[in-house]
Amino acid sequence: MQEEFNALQSAGTCALVPSNPSQNLVRCKSVFRIKRKPDGSVDRYKARLVAKGDVISQLSVQFPVKDLGDLHYFLELEVQRSSIGIFIHQSKYVLDLLKRTKMDGAKPYVTPLGSAKLDHTGALLANPAEYRQIVGVLQYLTWTRPDLSFVVNLVYQFMHSPMDQHLQAVKRILRYLKGSFGHGLWFPQVSSSLKLKAFSDADWAGCSWDRRSTGGFCIFLSHSLISWSAKKQHIVTCSSTEAEYRSLAHTAAEITWICQLFTDIGFQLSSLPQI
Template structure:
C-alpha cells in the first residue's frame, strides 16, 4: 500500500481518504507492467489488449463538475470545484469529492485543473468540514478540458462478441429518457447523477450492412462491440490513419483512401463504420485489415440505419423514413386521419397568439421533435415544421391546428423520400435560394430557404428564420443568398478534396 500512502501524502489529503487512495492505487497497479507477467500489465494479461490511460488524471487535483441543477439563472455557477478521487468502476465517469457539501459524486462532465490542489486545514475537527482554498501548485493557469472522457473503467470480465440489437424502432430526440439514465454513487447523499447510457444508444439503433456484387458498388457497415464506445471510436480512427486513410478536412467523420476505381470512403459514427467504394476486392481487404484489430461484424447490404430505410437499386438509391413516419402517426393518434395534399395552408401566418387557448406544451414539443427528426429525408416538410417549431414555449390551439395539418399531409405521403440516381463521375453543384419579407409577425424577421443538388440529386436543404431584421425585400434576398453562398463553398470544398 506504499502507492496509496504516497497518493495521500503527495497531495496532503486527510487520512479519511485512505480508502479512496487504495482504490485508485489498485486501479493503477492493474494497468502498470509487472515482472511476474513478463513486463505485461495485469489488465493486458486478462483482457488481451493494452489498457488506455488517457482518461487518468492526477489524484487529488481540482475538478470542476458541471452543475446539472435545472432552471439555472444567468449568474448562477455552471460548475462546482471538487477533488478528483479516481475513476468510477462500471461506468464512464469520475469519482469526485465535494468539500462544501461533504459528499462523493460521480460525474462525466468535468473540467480538470491538474496542476492545482486543495489546501486542507489540518486543525479542523474530524467530524466537521475542513476549510479549503484553491492553490496553484506549479504556478500555471493551464486547464485541461474533457468533453467526453474515454471509458474510465474497463470490465474485469472477458469481453463478449457483438450481439446485434434486434429492436427496429427508430429513435427520436423527443423520446423521454432516451439519452440519459440516472445512477447514484453508494456514498452520495443527493439525487441521481445523469450520464449517457450505452444501452440506450444501442437499443435505439439497428445497423445492417453489405456489398452489392452486381453493381460493383459497396455500402456497408462494420460494427465494433458496444462496450466502451468512446475508446473504440478513438482506436478505430487511429487504425484508419495507420491503414493509409486521410481524414476529410470538411467533414471530420469521413476518411478516404485510394484514387478513382480503388477509392474507399469510410464514415465513422461512434464505433460503427459505413464503408462505400467501387472495388469489392478493396473493400474485402479493408474489412480483413480492420478485423485483425477489432472484433467486427459484417452485417450485409445497408438497408436500415438510425431510422432511415435504404433501398439500393441498380441505377439509384432511395432513402425514406416510412416506418418512422407510421410510428409518429400512431404515437399521436393520427394513424386513421384523413390525408391532405398540402403540409400547410397557403398564406398561413403564425404568431404568438397571446389570447389563444393554450395547449399541452410538452406534447406539442414531442410531436415537433419527432417531425424534425423526420426532416433527414423529407425536405418538403422543412418550412412547415420550422414555422411550427417557433412556438414551442407557449403553443395554442392555432399552432396545434398547423401541426395536425402536417400530420395529415404525412399520412398521405408516408413513402416519400429522397432518390439518388447514378450519373456521370463529374459532379455539378447548383442550388437555389429564396426568402420572404417580415414573415415573422412577432419579430418582423424574414425566412430564408435554400436547396443544393449534386447533378440531379438533392443533398442539402434548409429553411430558417434570418438572424437580423431586413429593411427591404432586396436585403432579405441578399441575406438568403449569403447563407446559400457559404453552403455552396463548403459543398465545393467537400467535393474537391483529393483522395490519396
C-alpha cells in the same frame, strides 16, 4: 450454407479446382446474416461467401469494426437499392408517428401548411409537452423530407409557449404525412459529369411578430439533392433585396464547404457551381 454454395455452382459463378503451389491464393470465409424487416421481424437468413481483403480488414487493425453488409435499415432510415439508384425514406417512422398521435385515420391534406399566418395570440395549450414531443419527432423526419423543412421550422418557433392554433398547424402536417408517408429522397446513379447546382430564396418580413425573414436553399449534385435548409434569419432586414442577399450568402457558404469536402475526399467537380 449448402444452399448458398449450390446456388453459386448452378449460376456458374464459381467452381472447385485443385490448388497449385505457384498460385497466390486469396482466402475466403462465410458470412452469416439475419435480414430483418422494418418492424424487426426476421425476413430471411442469408449466407455469403466472400474473399478476404475490400479496406475493412486494414481498419480493423486499428479500430474494432464490423462489416455488416449493405445498409437496409438504420436509425429509422429505410434504404432501398436498385440497379438505377438508391431510395431513402422513413415510411415506418411516419406510420408509427401517425398511430402514436391517433392521426392514422385522419383525412389527408395535399399541403403541409395553410394560408393563415401563425402568431402568438390565442389560448395556451393545457399540455405543451405533447406539442413539443411531436415537433421534435417531425424535426428528425426532415432528414429525408426536405418538403417539411420550412413548416417544421415554423412550428418549432412556438415551442416555449404553444397555443391551440399551433397545435392545429402540427395536426395539418400530420394530415399531410398521411397522404405522403411513402415520400423520400431518390439518389440516381451518379453520372460521369459531377455538376453542383444550388437554388436560394427568401421572403421579406414573413413573420408578423418580429418582422424577420425566412431564407432557404437546396443544393443538387447532378440530379441528387444533397443539402437543404429553411431557417428564419437572425436579424431584421430592411428590404426584400437584403433578405435575398443574406439567403444567397448562406447558400454560398454551404457550397464552399461542400466543394472543400469534395476536394478532401478526392472528387473533382466538372464545372463551377451554378446558383
